[in-house]
Amino acid sequence: MNRVAVFFSGLPGCILPALLLLAWSSFFLTAEDQISVFLSLISLAACVIVAVRMRWGNVLRDSIAAHERLWDACLIAIMLALLVLFREDHYSLFLLGTIMAYATAVMGLNVQLGYAGVLNFSCASFFGVGGYTAAMLMAGTGLPPLLTLPLGGAIAALTGCVLLLPVLRTSGHYAALVTMAFALLFRVFLDVSEWFGGPQGIPVAPLTIAGLDFSRGISWGDTEFSFYLKYDLLLLLVLCLAYSLTRRLERSWIGLALDAVRSDEVASACFGINIQRWKITAFTLGNFLSGLAGALYAMMLAYISPANFTFADSLLFLSILLLGGIGNIQGVLVATVLVVIIPEKFQVIQEYRYLIYSALVLLMIVFRPVGLLPRKPRVYTGNPA
């Protein structure tokens, strides 16, 4: 073990990167002029390059694995600190909410692709099913708004059942095609369907829980809190639940079965693992999480249109997972922050942002295909080294 590894495995090694992350993200979110945006991006790029060069990614991952509770607490603390810091800034709070919603959706994708190995190129469509379910239910029925959240997830999972048969029967590129066709179909369907508002989209009523209206700000003393703060807190709660669910799933015997299905179907079938059953479970659970995140995101957005849930967005979710390191949900968190925030701040050079963003992902895939924080193989000996 070299000195860097020793440092990162200690307590300050956990706190310091967390503080750096906090400092960087608050600086980046407040950066208005081009110079500070570029400065922060260059510093980030330098950090990433150094980290990749020195192979700190793996060291950091090991540190996270060793001090998991501490890291989780750190991350929640960072998020709360950012929320307090930007309590009046609508735009930054909205970005933070977007990050958390996307991260939850990618957790779902991670269960599918990272654990069970079920390809899904239509994650954004299930995200959208959740959003549209929330919109339609809140507009058309008198259901309590809080109930529409799990219903959004449930409808997304049900929609996924349509794809079950082709997804189970196909594999590899053929499976990629099935979900890709669904993503394209979903977008075109929303575009032409009158009932769902067509290309203009439909408004989503704000969430109310026990008389608490989520579309109004809170004033407390002299400070006026943005109304996004409530959504952010709820999203943080949902993200934490999704995170711990995924983490527990991964560690349980179910996670073991899913891993076996992903790595070798024939071998796991020989050991009596029911492949179909676990693929169905993973696919449905993943879609549920994506739909749940989509429902909450739609309420925060207050207005959704088909342009929010295109095939390109599904690709965005997939590239988040790939950048973070497939199967590692802590990596997902880091990658979501980068992928959501950077294009937003590229507004300064708005025209070129998609070009730069896709070129960056392309380079990443070519030069570090395992992602920023790759998943560690399971350790079976009692004392992880």
Add this chain to the structure above:
Amino acid sequence: MDLLLQYCINGLMLGMMYALVAVGFTLFFGVLDVIVFSHGDTVMIGSFAGLATYWWLHAFYPALALGWVALLVLMAAAVTVAFLGVIVADTMIVPLRKGPALNTLLATMMLGTVLRESIRLFFPDGSNPQTFPALLPGWSWSSGNLTLRFDNLVLFCGGVLIIFLIHMIINRTRLGMAIRAVAQDEEAARIMGVNYRFVVLATFALGSVVAAFAGVMNGLYYSEINFGVGLLLGAIGFSSAVIGGLGNIYGAILGGFIFALLQTLGAVAVPFASAYKDVFAFGAVIVLMAWRPTGLIAELSSQRV
């Protein structure tokens, strides 16, 4: 009756275009076992390269006969796109193929975005649809609702000719034999003295030339080209190749025509909302995949344990 015939003719034209795109997908899959999703955008680049050549010829040699212009436009598009295909294959796809298949798929999707955005940003007025010149004589023959255009006939015959040429190259030449050998077993082909890198690059050049023809054909048929057409065209080409069975050229051609048939059927079945035709076509693709999980003409493979 006339209307039905008109639908058939339009469907055949579409099918030919899709078949030419799908052939590229299936050729690349054959030699490298990868899906190059940016192929749809390669087609789009082909039509833009053709347009640029036309502008250049129009500015410097305005007196040139239309037939020569058409030929030069086609050749310029083919050369540009073949060059692009070879560079992409050599720098990106061959190095990536050791990793998981998902990485290649995602990387080529990102490459497609890069190509699309480059045209949008760097081609003059690229964000708006561009008028593609009519390079073929606009003779037409019509009776009632039915209109037969001469240029469509030429394009269709050109497509048939291209497909025939590919068939000859694959089955009757040494290069074709090498391509088939690499597709069957890369290592064995290398042992037998096949120049692997050359064969892969030649396959990419071949597939890209076909894509260039599809691109110019697309421009001539719609007389308008758009930077964003590549994504849908790529998805359709991929679907066609998969419906037919990946790695099989005749399957890809069949798949292209089937996809056009599905779209036309969708347009006929729901005439009040022709936009539903894509919903119908992609839905049918999903059903087809559930019925025949490895395509209509299935890959000959067995699972090794």
